[in-house]
Amino acid sequence: MALLEIRGLCKAFDHVVLDRLDLDVEAGEFFVVVGPSGIGKTTLLRCVAGLETPQAGTVRVRGTDVTGLPPYRRNVALTFESYALYPHLTVFENIASPLRARRRPAEEIRRKVREVAKLLRIEHILDHRPGEISGGQKQRTALGRTLVRDPDVFLLDEPISHLDAKIRHELREQFHHLEELRRTATLYVTHDYAEALSLGDRIGVMGPGGLVQIGTPEEVFERPRSLFVARHLGQPTINLLPAALRREDGRVSLELEGCGARLPLTAEQAAALSARTGDRVVLGVRPHHIALADGAAPADGGLLEARVELYEPLGAKGVLLAELGSTRLHVLTPIDVHFRPGERVRLAFDRSAFLFFCPERGVNLVD
Amino acid sequence: MSETSARLIRILLLAFLGVWLFFTLFPFYFQLITSLKPVAEINRMVPTFWPEVLVPGNYAGIFADPGSLKALQDSLVVALANTALSLFLGTLAGYALARYLKGPVGENLSFWILSNRMFPPVAVLIPMFFLFDNTPWGTDSYFSLIVLYLVFNLPLATWLMMVFFRDAPVELEEAAYVDGWKPFQAFSRITLPLVLPGMISVAMLCFIFAWNEYLFANLLTGTNVKTFPVHIPTFTQGSQTLWNLVMAFSLVAMLPPVVMFILLRRYMVRGLSLGVVKG
Numbered sequence: 001m002a003l004l005e006i007r008g009l010c011k012a013f014d015h016v017v018l019d020r021l022d023l024d025v026e027a028g029e030f031f032v033v034v035g036p037s038g039i040g041k042t043t044l045l046r047c048v049a050g051l052e053t054p055q056a057g058t059v060r061v062r063g064t065d066v067t068g069l070p071p072y073r074r075n076v077a078l079t080f081e082s083y084a085l086y087p088h089l090t091v092f093e094n095i096a097s098p099l100r101a102r103r104r105p106a107e108e109i110r111r112k113v114r115e116v117a118k119l120l121r122i123e124h125i126l127d128h129r130p131g132e133i134s135g136g137q138k139q140r141t142a143l144g145r146t147l148v149r150d151p152d153v154f155l156l157d158e159p160i161s162h163l164d165a166k167i168r169h170e171l172r173e174q175f176h177h178l179e180e181l182r183r184t185a186t187l188y189v190t191h192d193y194a195e196a197l198s199l200g201d202r203i204g205v206m207g208p209g210g211l212v213q214i215g216t217p218e219e220v221f222e223r224p225r226s227l228f229v230a231r232h233l234g235q236p237t238i239n240l241l242p243a244a245l246r247r248e249d250g251r252v253s254l255e256l257e258g259c260g261a262r263l264p265l266t267a268e269q270a271a272a273l274s275a276r277t278g279d280r281v282v283l284g285v286r287p288h289h290i291a292l293a294d295g296a297a298p299a300d301g302g303l304l305e306a307r308v309e310l311y312e313p314l315g316a317k318g319v320l321l322a323e324l325g326s327t328r329l330h331v332l333t334p335i336d337v338h339f340r341p342g343e344r345v346r347l348a349f350d351r352s353a354f355l356f357f358c359p360e361r362g363v364n365l366v367d
Numbered sequence: 368m369s370e371t372s373a374r375l376i377r378i379l380l381l382a383f384l385g386v387w388l389f390f391t392l393f394p395f396y397f398q399l400i401t402s403l404k405p406v407a408e409i410n411r412m413v414p415t416f417w418p419e420v421l422v423p424g425n426y427a428g429i430f431a432d433p434g435s436l437k438a439l440q441d442s443l444v445v446a447l448a449n450t451a452l453s454l455f456l457g458t459l460a461g462y463a464l465a466r467y468l469k470g471p472v473g474e475n476l477s478f479w480i481l482s483n484r485m486f487p488p489v490a491v492l493i494p495m496f497f498l499f500d501n502t503p504w505g506t507d508s509y510f511s512l513i514v515l516y517l518v519f520n521l522p523l524a525t526w527l528m529m530v531f532f533r534d535a536p537v538e539l540e541e542a543a544y545v546d547g548w549k550p551f552q553a554f555s556r557i558t559l560p561l562v563l564p565g566m567i568s569v570a571m572l573c574f575i576f577a578w579n580e581y582l583f584a585n586l587l588t589g590t591n592v593k594t595f596p597v598h599i600p601t602f603t604q605g606s607q608t609l610w611n612l613v614m615a616f617s618l619v620a621m622l623p624p625v626v627m628f629i630l631l632r633r634y635m636v637r638g639l640s641l642g643v644v645k646g
Contacts, residue, residue: 049545050544050545051541051544051545070544071541071544071545072544072545072546072547072548072549076545077545078542078545080538080541080542082536082538084536084538084539084541084542085542086539086542086543086557087539087561088560088561097543097546097548098546098547101543101546101547101548101552102547145542145546
């Protein structure tokens with residue numbers, strides 16, 4: 001039995017946000033919900049915390065149905081995206097708040113708050129008020145207020161999204177090491193796919209109405225079940241090229257629209273798609289699955305000529321925007337080559353990583 | 368703009384401020400010196416603006432007069448009790464309006480409450496007399512004034528507290544619920560401290576109204592209970608008004624609100640460094 005069990009959860013405001021959502025999070029599991037802003041990730045957390053009442057469905061924690069219980073009768077910890085620190089209380093009192101609510105002895109409160117503060121490296125600001133500390137410290141304080149408890153479920157709402165990149169990375173690393181989070185079930189919400197891939201034991205991609213795909217980070221990233229998932233994960237965004245499946249001399253190949261180029265398919269792809277020859281598809285290729293080729297074209301012809309439109313050197317890698325016929329492609333390049341706009345380059349596609357989607361329904365045709 | 372016209376504007380501005388300051392402060396100066404004059408000097412035509420003799424006896428007289436002391440005591444009882452009641456009820460009502468009555472119902476209800484403050488008080492003067500005459504305590508009682516002043520102070524307190532509660536982030540209360548606090552605990556431990564500066568401002572406004580009210584106090588009370596504005600006319604004896612006593616007494620009566628204001632001024636500034644939410 002999963003520690004956190006969500007069944008058929010429905011929540012609508014003026015429009016439907018969650019539509020019959022099912023989710024199990026096991027003890028010790030770090031589950032990340034990723035999705036665009038405004039899609040209902042926070043609403044999901046608020047339903048689990050008891051701050052929203054769902055119209056239908058149940059939330060069970062350790063087998064107990066808590067759906068109708070107010071937040072203060074659930075043993076669930078939540079960090080707010082806005083931190084929601086009490087401005088008139090010191091950092092110490094902010095962190096101590098859940099313990100005081102449970103009437104723990106003063107000695108235990110002092111000890112536990114110190115422990116958590118030490119873990120989060122905010123011992124030196126325990127006497128400060130939230131107005132006097134930096135964004136990163138506020139975030140750690142908010143996190144401290146949840147870690148100090150011994151909750152059944154941790155709910156973390158975009159805990160590091162509003163910090164600058166450096167602190168964000170530092171805190172992301174810290175999440176990997178927080179034993180507290182690894183002991184119980186954690187539901188972590190973010191719009192940042194990198195956070196999701198880095199932190200999640202499993203991730204769930206949220207689309208309109210609920211979770212559209214659940215799986216390990218590798219599964220979801222490598223084998224997105226839909227265009228929505230493919231588009232949402234990855235930076236630069238996955239390249240989506242309209243194409244048509246053709247059969248010639250018994251071999252299935254792909255004709256790209258706009259430039260007319262033909263790409264051969266692997267045997268498995270050809271087998272999976274042979275029934276659809278003649279159909280239009282959307283080809284998905286991630287920027288790191290396209291390489292720059294020099295020298296002669298490989299025998300199978302998976303090489304296309306394109307024109308450089310823009311090149312961004314980003315330190316560790318470069319992002320090339322190339323024009324291929326009437327479509328544009330993002331390509332990740334090693335940093336030692338530079339490109340000028342207008343230059344011609346040859347692109348080699350990693351065919352084994354091709355994804356095929358139905359242009360109308362957006363589903364992955366091979367998966 | 369040329370330098371001369373800039374100077375001219377500056378001089379005119381200073382002149383205006385000087386006149387304004389004179390009009391504001393002169394009455395207090397005249398009140399102070401009159402309160403220190405002997406009876407012989409107070410009614411002189413072409414009054415003395417720099418008193419010939421200063422006699423502190425007027426103040427001694429007030430503090431020796433049981434009637435004057437009783438008037439100050441009555442004013443304090445009425446004003447403090449009414450302020451406490453207005454604040455208590457206004458805070459709870461304001462919170463309910465801010466948190467639980469959103470939408471048209473809450474808006475109409477809160478506006479109706481505030482609109483009670485808009486009618487001319489004279490319109491209900493006589494009805495109020497008969498109303499309180501029919502209570503067990505009668506018109507001439509602490510009860511009548513304390514309850515009557517709620518008519519004026521409670522709408523104001525409710526409305527203002529509602530505005531302050533609306534400004535206090537709901538998320539903080541939600542965070543408190545998640546921490547394990549029950550609704551009333553979250554209200555008193557988290558939300559109330561946030562609106563404390565507002566509460567103090569409201570308390571000052573209520574106190575000042577109840578402290579200074581004359582019209583209703585004069586009609587309803589006067590024997591058992593006599594607040595200081597009602598007591599002041601008793602310094603007129605026959606055709607002679609003892610202006611020195613009037614001034615001395617009203618100066619003493621000015622002190623409680625002034626002292627309160629000075630003591631509480633720093634809490635009234637809404638400067639409680641909020642830094643609650645990001646940004």
